[in-house]
Amino acid sequence: MTDNKAVAYVGANTVEVQDIDVPGFELKDGPGVNPDNVGRQLPHAVIIKTVATNICGSDQHMVRGRTTAPEGLILGHEITGEVVETGPGVEFIKTGDLVSVPFNIACGRCRNCKERKTGICLNVNPDRPGSAYGYVDMGGWIGGQAQYVAVPYADWNLLKFPDKDQAMEKILDLTMLSDIFPTGFHGCVTAGVTVGSTVYVAGAGPVGLAAAAGAQLLGAAVVIVGDLNDDRLKQARSFGCETVNVSHGDPKDQIEQLLGVPEVDCGVDAVGFEARGHGEDSSQEAPATVLNSLMDITAAGGGLGIPGLYVTGDPGAADDAAKQGSLSIRLGLGWAKSHYFMTGQCPVMSYHRGLMMAILHDRVQIAKAVNATPISIDEAPRGYREFDQGASKKYVLDPNGYLGSTAA
Secondary structure, X not given: OEEEEEEEEEEOOEEEEXXXXXXXXXXXXXXXXXXXXXXXXXXXXXXXXXXXEEOOHHHHHHHOOOOOOOOOOEOOOOEEEEEEEEOOOOOOOOOOOXXXXXXXXXXXXXXXXHOOOHHHOXXXXXXXXXXXXXXXXXXXXXXXXXXXXXXXXXHHHOEEOOXXXXXXXXXXXXXXXXOHHHHHHHHHHHHOOOOOOEEEEEOOOHHHHHHHXXXXXXXXXXEEEEEOOHHHHHHHHOOOOEEEEHHHOOHHHHHHHHHOOOOEEEEEXXXXXXXXXXXXXXXXXXXXXXHHHXXXXXXXXEEEEOOOOOOOOOOOOOOHHHHOOOOOOOXXXXXXXXXXXXXXXXXXXXOHHHHHHHHHOOOOOHHHXXXXXXXXXXXXXXXXXXXXXXXXXXXEEEOOOOOOOOOO
16 A cells, blocks of 8 residues: 655655555565565554654764665654554553654564674574664665564564653653664774763764764763854854864864863764765864874873764765775774774664653753754755754654654
């Protein structure tokens, strides 16, 4: 049955809203679907009617043509919704439940899942560990920027909100649980942020702002956010962060002006492989800039959390090495300073319930921190365009009218 609006990547810098089939309990062939996944039976799945689904910076990398994503790929991995149908193998999730969907697709049965490493599940992507909805090289699971989406292994994956009415009152906060809030928080946890820490977050996009809010929640004494975009830096200051504009020069000098020393205890990379240089080089792409800068400004013995995306294939990179994900990283500097660092997908399930409780009990206002802005699904092309132009907003798509979105 074709009665399901969805957002598709149709070429560099272009998305469009298409009508696709309402999902069922079998993975069908389509753009990006791994051939070994075609025909996969999903008795353990549920069908979600989408309440909110967000535009992510990771989606933007694909839309810019900076990955090997195929045209026609249905986008979207940040999904919150209402269960409208359950498969015969679903035992605990019920029709009518309001749920958050981790962007990681995980089986709950493999060694990695049992060790809570749900970002690198061994059974859902035939190509390599780890999978996600609507994302290049992630197995081909249909994306969630749509009115309806299938969620496999539902009993394992889904986070049910305990009270639907309370959840709807905070839905713009809760929709951040599918990805950016746990991802930013994970960056802080893996960097070692704790009570009294000084923290530098590179990037004031939604993940960077979520990381900054996460650092505050963890008890950081000072959170400094660096970016090139004045509007996004203003957004960081709106909830108590210090900021540096890296187009003005080396962040190390600006950090010293703020802290009295040119170092922080912990560093978080919320930029990824499309990083630009600092100072006079800020107009030029330099994908290793953030990683090298973090090693420079993080104190000896400190940690680097790297939730920013790095890819194995970047056809738009400036040189042949970067096209394969090979960057000129000053690993010797990191070694000399005994840094530790963590990369990769955030295992959302390690964090989402605790962060849900923090939201429900007013310990954090993540929607306000990232400037969550609802728009209709028909406005998705505008949302992608404005986000790419640097809008200091987290666009939340409203495919089924639950949010009462209007043009924003």
